[in-house]
Amino acid sequence: MLNLNQLRIFYHVARRLSFTAAAGDLFISQPAVSAQIKCFEDFCGLRLLKKRGRTLHLTDEGMALYDYARKIFECEREIENALEDMRALKRGVLRLGTTKTYARYFMPDLITRFHEAFPNIKVQLNEGSSLEMTESLLDFQNEVAIVAKAVEHPDVVFKPFSQEEVVLVSSPGHPAGEKVHLTLEELTHEPIIMKEKGSGTRKLVAEAFSKKGLVPNILMETSNTEFIKQLVQRGEGIAFLVRAAIALELQEGKLRILRIAEKPLFLDVSIAHLKGQSLSPPAKVFLEMLSNIAAAGGAPNKGLRSLMADVLASHWSRPSRP
Amino acid sequence: MLNLNQLRIFYHVARRLSFTAAAGDLFISQPAVSAQIKCFEDFCGLRLLKKRGRTLHLTDEGMALYDYARKIFECEREIENALEDMRALKRGVLRLGTTKTYARYFMPDLITRFHEAFPNIKVQLNEGSSLEMTESLLDFQNEVAIVAKAVEHPDVVFKPFSQEEVVLVSSPGHPAGEKVHLTLEELTHEPIIMKEKGSGTRKLVAEAFSKKGLVPNILMETSNTEFIKQLVQRGEGIAFLVRAAIALELQEGKLRILRIAEKPLFLDVSIAHLKGQSLSPPAKVFLEMLSNIAAAGGAPNKGLRSLMADVLASHWSRPSRP
DNA sequence: GCGAGCCATAAATTAAACTTATGGATAACA
DNA sequence: TGTTATCCATAAGTTTAATTTATGGCTCGC
The missing domain is CATH 3.40.190.10 (Periplasmic binding protein-like II)
Structure with missing residues (x-):
């Protein structure tokens, strides 16, 4: 099996046409590079580098391999960027389940707020009965559900959100x-x-x-x-x-x-999610947002340009139950 | 820096949705997989896998990463194929320098023979004076040159080929x-x-x-x-x-x-190449072919459908010098 | 409820990769 | 033309990382 560590070292050597420079790029010593390149050539059964005097050249085979290696390490760079984006919530999906009523009358505001804070997180809103949505958590269809607490489940946490x-x-x-x-x-x-x-x-x-x-x-x-x-x-x-x-x-x-x-x-409305800390970053921040809203008594988002503004206002400003 | 070994293990786990199966695929033990996956998730700062009961699932982040990983390991497969092709001479380049006369009157036959034996090796024929072609070896423009021995050079081997x-x-x-x-x-x-x-x-x-x-x-x-x-x-x-x-x-x-x-x-015609075993597989087999031809007294290739057949015949059948 | 299958954990081992130290070769420089 | 700096090769020793073995817990099917 191809040793991708060796490929990485070869890639840097080929890029810089220097063992020493490659070693510097990789923060390892020059002999480490020499050894790995030798191992790699042995594995390949081909000479990949030629030395004339003290300048290094790629053989034709080395060139071909370098082209492939570039593809791989470009892709690696993409992965690193994707990881960083996901960590920084610049990318991701929030799969959310709610009842139809909630989706229709309350979610537009919540989703708008969420999008304002995290413009690059896609929200996937699924609708169904409270029971269906609670069960959708169990097979990972949704990560968070806003439901009327239907059935207690040992693996699901219900947090009261509003009434x-x-x-x-x-x-x-x-x-x-x-x-x-x-x-x-x-x-x-x-x-x-x-x-x-x-x-x-x-x-x-x-x-x-x-x-x-x-x-x-x-x-x-x-x-x-x-x-x-x-x-x-x-x-x-x-x-x-x-x-x-x-x-x-x-x-x-x-x-x-x-x-x-x-x-x-x-009607008691709860936020439901699976027990344990197994929430994705988007779900985590969404729950946080909901907690903040609940703690603030559901104060309306005044900046909201939603067509539902009036409806929503009547929702958020309702007198809390004694 | 992304650990591609861990990515590989993750890739197999994601593919099979099983630590044990992935371990089997990779010929390592299951705990090795567990440990590497844990390290990898820690590195990513994201949960990539979820367990429900005893079935494994990818998280959204895991899915995204799996898509990238597939690209990388598809590319790795391409590299392995390319390596195998290069080793097996199913792919490669023979960069060959000759004099204009040789290129015009003798190379068609030689190249045809070579192509018959190695249909997938590209031949790149460069022309120039004997001296130029000999020097072209030194900066790796050509790997083999067919020349009238011009100037001795300490790094170039000349093998008499024909007269x-x-x-x-x-x-x-x-x-x-x-x-x-x-x-x-x-x-x-x-x-x-x-x-x-x-x-x-x-x-x-x-x-x-x-x-x-x-x-x-x-x-x-x-x-x-x-x-x-x-x-x-x-x-x-x-x-x-x-x-x-x-x-x-x-x-x-x-x-x-x-x-x-x-x-x-x-006119003494020699095969010139750099000293040392630094020849590519295509060059090696080409030299071998030339040696065989020289040893056989340059017997013509009867199967040749070249337009130059007659000309070539007169070449190969010439009486050898006393 | 019992056993098989699967993953987690811990300790010990192994193997790979790396470092330091050194030497030889090359090319730049005096 | 000798001198020096640079670069790679080599060897021995070290460190880190990966892996194995052994074991235990949990889930699911029977």
Whole structure:
């Protein structure tokens, strides 16, 4: 097998046409170069260098080999650059999993912030239910997931990140809107358009009902929040949705929030990643960023030029739960 | 500096996604692989491999590095192939210097033979005077030279290869042709068209004259043998030329040989190369081929499809000098 | 739950690479 | 033309790096 250390020494000798100079470049002694070149020529079974007087020349074979060696060590240089870029976060991938709702209403801001700090890290955003995204960590599809804590897993760490209020919404003219405080019992008579099974919202709502021994009247279910909003606007039913998801519709008066007699529903959003320090540099800094945001109470990024600015503002400035 | 041994081990681990399998491929023990991979990750400052259960995965950084590593080791494979080809003479260059006359009249046969034996060795034929070609060995322009031994040189070996008869030629109707045996004295009255200084033929002829204290009557001189033949055919003068160079013209009756009273002139042709075993494999086998040819008395290659066949035949079948 | 397979770890060994010291050859310089 | 500096070769000794053997832990399939 080719000894690449010897090839490296040969490369430097060929480049400088001097054993001594090559030794200097490589920070080794001249006899070390002599010995390795000799070994290398023996291995090759070819003379690679000729000496005339005290000037060194490459043989034809040496030339051919030098051409190849240059390719290899150019490639080595590329590797070193790539390594440096990866270490310095000038290059890399952040594979991130979130729920559809989160991806739609909260991620644009987060990703924009991340890109501002690390412009060269590609973000690959994958969507799925909280459970799917948590499981996607286990087979390395994603490195970080932002989810409603679904199922505890021994190898996954969940860090609380934020709490999203889940509100009951109807069309502005919906008769249920007359009541000041709707009870869950009363709601069982109303057709509800529900998020799909596996959804964090669905789980939260379902638990609220079942805690009282009640069964909601589910008219239909879908994972498509926009679709739910459309149906609710048309008065087909009412729905439980994350407040931030309906910010625009509230502003425009297309939807209204129905007050319920219960204490407000909050969806716990967590950052999930595998246990252990096995995070890539991009994932590490992303988690750091999220920690900082969480610690700062989710203060909005004022410099953000996102179209979602208003929606996001309503998200980040929501009053924290008592 | 990147440790290419470690990169190699990483490459095999990444390829097989198994430390044990990689160890097998590399004919080393599994702990050796573990240790080197650990060193390599430390050097990189990045985790390159992840273990889930007992299956190994590449991290994103590992993937990136693996892509580079593949390039490097593909290139290494190319080097190994190139080395093997060069050793096996399936690839290489033979840089050969000869005189113009030799290149024109004898080399086609030699090169054809050589190519038949070593089809993949490129022959680079350089022409110049015997002296120039001998000197071209010293600065490695050529590795082998076929020359009239010009000047002895301590670093150059001359091996006698053949002797080419130099004959005096005139046009068929030239008045000098009436004489049966021309003496050199008589020739001093004839205008001679002479090869250029530095030419082996010129040197041979000049010595023959000067040995008798005579000075030839040189009408003109040129290195272009074809031009000399043209002038002689037109009756502008007579010339000394290597017999093989005028074989066609003799056959066609365009030139005639003038008998001289002297004993025939023979030009000693030698193979010259640098002293020492510093010859490339192509040069070595070429010299071997020449030795065989010389030993066999220069027997013609009957399979030769060269246009020069006749000319060459007259060369190889000439009676050897007593 | 038991055993086979795979990787990690530690200590000891081996082999490769390197250094220092020195000598010979070449070319530049006086 | 001798002198000197430079460069490579050689040899012996040293150091570092890589590797092996031995072992233990963990995971997965049975």
